Amino acid sequence: MATSTAATENLTESVLELDYTPQMAPPVTDLDGPPKVHYLNHSFGWLSWLLTVDHKRIGILYLIPLTIFFMCGGIAAGLVRLNLIQPYGAILELDQYNKAFTAHGTIMLFLFLIPVIPGVLGNFFVPMMIGAKDMAFPKLNLASWYVWMAGAMFFIAALLFGGLDTGWTFYPPYSSKYSHTNVLAAGLGVFITGFSSILTGLNIIATVHKMRAPGMTWGRLPLFVWAMYATSIIQILATPVLAMAVCLLATERIFQVGIFDPTLGGDPLLFQHLFWYYSHPAVYIMILPGMGVINEVITCFSRKNIFGYKAVAWSSVGIAVVGFLVWGHHMFLSGQGIYLGLVFSVLTMLVAIPSAVKVFNWTATLYGGQITYEAPMLFVIGFIVLFTIGGLTGLFLGIIGTDIHLHDTYFVIAHFHFTMVGGMMFAWQAGLHFYWPKMTGKMYSDFWSRMAAVIMLVGFSLTFLPQFIAGYHGLPRRYPYYPVEFQMMNILSTAGATIQGFGYLMPAVYLPLSLFFGRNAGANPWRATGLEWQTPSPPTPHNFEELPIVTHAPYEYALPSKYNLESGHAYEVTKGESGGH
């Protein structure tokens, strides 16, 4: 905020004045305790939470059920993995196995990965990062939480009472002719949570466009905001089409006529087109916010400006745009035309470009930085390694020739989990650990958080690396039985899943404990730049006491003043670096 005395004095002569250059940033301290009135204690009672329109409280409202849903999805995954210890199934009946992997996929995707970062960190930090008091539509924000909860409850109820055995993709005829499970109810649940996703996306887009503080130009937006913006664009453009696909599926089941059923004149490929038109961009809905978090964390813990701000910002938008043009690569073997397949294959290669731009820029940001390995940074390093593996194996699947070999094998499972768990889950953990002190005002255990990061990384790699090999040798996905020669791989996977599960339980213990036993974090425990760190921890109800005025780019960890002292041409240097005005 440009209100410090030093800032006002020097504002006229030079743009160098940063009120949070590393020299002046507060050291890690617990001296400045929480403010007297903050968003957690300015009103009490459960009604004050359920009727709140404060974006920060809504973020917390998302956090709690999301954690529970993650546990549910994790338990379902545990059941699947346990069952696969033996070639003919260890604990589950066949239909239970189908229901377990469907529950795992649907819960993790629709109730965890899609809403987690937009719901929690997006809600909490997008307004703070751009210097706004709240989202553009606070009541709509609360409404979208209720819509989401209603849809999620509906969905969970459908899973508990009868289950769902279609796989997360709802392909007909699994979901139309041959399913005797709760496809309609579950579809309705997805439909409803989709609306929440649309409304959240709408809110974030309007917020980024209309609520930025003076001086917060598009070129000064934190990259997390850029990523959330790109995500929201996908949400509002893709989700309605899924809603329509589910509508048509419901119509088909209710009227018993053929839209997707070929015996009645329909076409199952039509469903796949409509479904993947949403669900491929949906994986970018899942990963882009994670990529946004990475930018915030990696600059902070390497004390450097991001390398290539504009490239990273536009690569988010690039992923969002190109992501809409590649859905056909899920259908190489579904009978779509071979030439169409070739086009989709080439377009799929294109997505690798913005993704690679990001990875290279993060690596370049690390180069020459003063890197420290706090827990968020460990998660970020895990992210970069695992996401790179996930991204590169994605190329195998995008090339039509190799995909014919690898299609529907464990290779796909491993690729998807490397991007979604190794990528998104690690990014979520990084974001949660990075922002936890800001959200709660308390600091968690340094040792246990680093341990958790390492354990998750080890467990994750042990789970999914063997699946690449098993998949390459032709082990098909979703089958309850497998040839005996694959047993070793499956046992390794299950062992890894156990370690991983243990790793996920650790934050669920030490983060809540930090609320009671943690020391006060202070306003800026990581000495990070960014408007959100200029507020006290936990933030006050309206975030900023007065309207902040932004005078510089988001990641000015580097020391432009050093140039100023040594060479005397700092003005030009800063002007060039702060970029995109």
Added chain:
Amino acid sequence: MATNAPHEGESREPIVAHHFNNIRQQHASVRFGMWIFLVTEVLFFGGVLCAYAATRIWYPKEFEAGSTALNPFIASINTFLLLTSSFTITLAIRAAYKGQHTGLRLWLASTIVLGTVFLGFKAREYYGDYEEGLIPGPLKTQVDDVDTNGKPILREVSVFAVNLKHVLEHKGGKAKEISDKMTWNERDRTQIFFVFYYGMTGLHVLHMIVGIGLLIWQLLLAQLGFFKPTERFIYIEVMSLYWHFVDLVWIFLFPLLYMAGKHSMDGIF
């Protein structure tokens, strides 16, 4: 959530909500938000229009027959009503801009009335379709038919197909010609057209009901004096954006559903 203190002597909510800096920002946000919402609506209807287009290209004859079986007379009246309601809601914005509160209430009320009459006619049309039995479904019956060798057989077809045949033959003229050229399989498949017909008009009706609900809510607010300061015209303005969109959807649905029979796709490919 604390809000700004109400203006002096004013017990209602302040015009500028607590999280906006000024009225211009609030107006811009509200207007922008509605446009973004309409973008999602376009994509929503886009999905079904895409499915419609694909299916119509596969089954041009069935779509021609299904469309011919519909009743375009009521739909034409409805088109007129809906266009008029778009006009009246525009007059409502004008009244809100100018602070003419009687005019605002009058035009809001006329929009509500026109929309409700539309729904009434639509219900009558659905009832007509129901009476004619043009409802897709799994019910089967048997009809006399001949097999490929000309030998008389009993063929199992859907009740819908029989009803469609009757409706088309009863209409006579071109409709009968179309019907005579169809096989029983094609008559069966015409159900797909009717799924789209009920699905698309049903979604449109749903949007109309939501819109009329919101209009009634705004009429109540207008009655209570909510729009008295002219700054609040923005709510009427975004409401009208939504209403125009619903109108526009109908402009697409009308030719796609009711006029598909007039423009045969036969022989295009």
